[in-house]
Amino acid sequence: xxxxxxxxxxxxxxxxxxxxxxxxxxxxxxxxxxxxxxxxxxxxxxxxxxxxxxxxxxxxxxxxxxxxxxxxxxxxxxxxxxxxxxxxxxxxxxxxxxxxxxxxxxxxxxxxxxxxxxxxxxxxxxxxxxxxxxxxxxxxxxxxxxxxxxxxxxxxxxxxxxxxxxxxxxxxxx
Numbered sequence: 001x002x003x004x005x006x007x008x009x010x011x012x013x014x015x016x017x018x019x020x021x022x023x024x025x026x027x028x029x030x031x032x033x034x035x036x037x038x039x040x041x042x043x044x045x046x047x048x049x050x051x052x053x054x055x056x057x058x059x060x061x062x063x064x065x066x067x068x069x070x071x072x073x074x075x076x077x078x079x080x081x082x083x084x085x086x087x088x089x090x091x092x093x094x095x096x097x098x099x100x101x102x103x104x105x106x107x108x109x110x111x112x113x114x115x116x117x118x119x120x121x122x123x124x125x126x127x128x129x130x131x132x133x134x135x136x137x138x139x140x141x142x143x144x145x146x147x148x149x150x151x152x153x154x155x156x157x158x159x160x161x162x163x164x165x166x167x168x169x170x171x172x173x174x
Contacts, residue, residue, distance in 0.1 A: 007040050009033065045159045046142075050167035053085050055160050056144040061112075062104060062154035070102035071147060072158035082163035090134030092120040099147055110150040116143055 019026040046054040057076050062068035075081055078098035084091040092113050100106055108124040115137040119127040137143045 005044050007037065007044070009037075041159055045161050048161055050164050050170050051161040052141065052164050053138075053162040054142045055085060055162070056142075057158045057160060058144060058146045058155070059099075059149070059158075060146070060155040061110075061149040061151055062156075063152040064154040065156060066154070067102070067104040067149075067152075068154040068156035069158075070104055071099050071106075071149070072156045074098045074101040075145070075147065076158045076160035079163060082161070085138055086162035086164045088135065088139040090115055090120065090131070090138045092126070092134075095145065095147065096121065104149070105151070106149055107151065112146075112148040112150065114144075114146040114148075 017025070019029045042054065045051070055076075057072050059068040059072045059075075062071065075095055075098040078094065078101075081091075081094045081098050084094050092115075095113055096108075096111065099111075111121060111124050112119070113121040115134045118130050118133045118137060120130065120134060121127065
């Protein structure tokens with residue numbers, strides 16, 4: 001989180017276009033801005049110092065968007081989770097533990113976790129038959145983890161990365 005990781009969007013109004021007067025134009029503008037911002041966000045995270053993996057975390061089924069964001073940030077910022085990704089270890093227990101730090105009333109019997117589309121935990125029950133698939137997924141340079149609390153409609157998406165030994169070595173003398 002530094003000024004090197006900043007994206008600014010400025011508008012002067014001098015173009016003469018008035019997208020707010022045309023619903024279609026406004027939607028096209030919004031879509032274009034979101035596409036550019038999403039692409040830049042992926043580049044910022046993926047190009048981080050000594051990053052080897054880009055991970056998309058999707059949290060859904062929360063009572064509010066704020067709760068979903070809390071869960072996503074707890075998981076995405078967990079050092080234990082990040083180092084397990086670096087080691088290509090699909091440790092869903094670390095994901096569940098980090099999600100619990102958000103203190104949003106997570107109910108184990110409702111909780112689902114997926115690596116890409118492959119279930120790891122359904123209704124709080126481990127899906128160990130898929131272990132080899134989880135390992136293949138977390139060995140990739142980019143993958144998605146979905147956590148569903150199944151308690152509401154709140155959702156949040158977060159991009160994060162792994163934490164490598166090279167990152168620690170690179171930064172320990174600064």
